[in-house]
Amino acid sequence: MQERGSVLWKRVEVVGDIAIVGVPFNADEEELRRFAEEMMRRTGVRAVWGKKRDTSGDFRLPTYVHLAGERRSETLYREHSCVYFLDITKVFFSSKLSYEHRRIAKMVRRGEVVVNMFAGFGPFSILSFKLGQPKVVYSIDINPYAYYYMIVNIELNKTYGVIPMYGDAFRRLKELGVVDRIISPLPERGKEVYCEAMEHLRSGGYLHLFVEIKVERGEDPLERALREYPAEGGRVVRSVNPSTYHVVLDIRKGESVSPYKSVC
Structure with missing residues (x-):
């Protein structure tokens, strides 16, 4: 024992x-x-x-x-000077994302239009608004519980430039048009998000894309991800099992469409 x-x-x-x-x-x-x-x-x-x-x-x-x-299963959780109200059984939570919440938030720039496609209870959206001071963060989720806790957390943190949006992230993204930065913390739909998100980023804008990568024994998951996607850099977030990893990539959209069209 x-x-x-x-x-x-x-x-x-x-x-x-x-x-x-x-x-x-x-x-x-x-x-x-x-x-x-x-x-x-x-x-x-x-x-x-x-x-x-x-x-x-x-x-x-x-x-x-x-x-x-x-x-x-409801509790108050504090992270990086923010406080969040959530139910662990009704919304996705992982303490392994704490570093990424801050790292990505610090990359957001003043005046940007930011979209968080799978926002959950709001940690990426709220911290990005507090640290980066963008014009607005559109914070989308299809889970009604996540949407509810997101609204509560916007009020708790007084981050009224975060706009909660309920519904399908792909449909909502199309409604928003061209934006400066997109955050997509749902690795299982990484390629699908990549192909859609790059169509809605302005030239020079950034996509922070979480992807699920399968590797052979001894293969580096980050190197494998960088071969599949034209990213500036990235990090391994966690291992799902010995052959599957979640990786986050920072992808800047250039003037040429050929790199992302080749992936899609």
């Missing part, structure tokens, strides 16, 4: 006063519940939830299992 417990501690994310434990494929439910009770004693969190390594439904959310403490 001690050895297994040390592995479980590496799978813990703390979101406000709630802890999330990544559930191993061969997990023993009783062992998980004992671990959750121990975590509550050590950390002072009010609830512990287990997150399975699956995704389902239109909103691509994992399955959650209540393990200990309050049967509550």
Whole structure:
């Protein structure tokens, strides 16, 4: 149990006063519940939830299992001087994106028109507006819960230049016309987004594209992504499994359309 417990501690994310434990494929439910009770004693969190390594439904959310403490999944989460209200079971959350929230937000420039195609509860949109001072950030999501929490979080952070938009991101993007910067944090639809987004970026504008990359043994996922997409640079965000990675690419649209047309 001690050895297994040390592995479980590496799978813990703390979101406000709630802890999330990544559930191993061969997990023993009783062992998980004992671990959750121990975590509550050590950390002072009010609830512990287990997150399975699956995704389902239109909103691509994992399955959650209540393990200990309050049967509550809403919490306040603080990150980079912002505060967010969210329900971990109803909107996508990953602490692994914290660095990217700040890195991309710091690249946004004053006066830009920015679009976040899959905004969730709003962390990319809200921090980008606070740090970059763009003219506006259009913040889109088709998940009604994400849309609700996004509205709440805009009010909590007083970032009224973030405009929440409910609906399909591709349709909404077409309605907005040509913009300066697009953020797309949904790796599973990376190529589809790339082909659409490049049509709506002005020359010199940027696309921050999250993509899912499959690699052979020993192959570098970032190098593979840069061979597939004409990007200025990028980072490996996380591994999904030993052969699949999520990578973020910073892509600048040049005057020539040939580089992105060759991908699409």
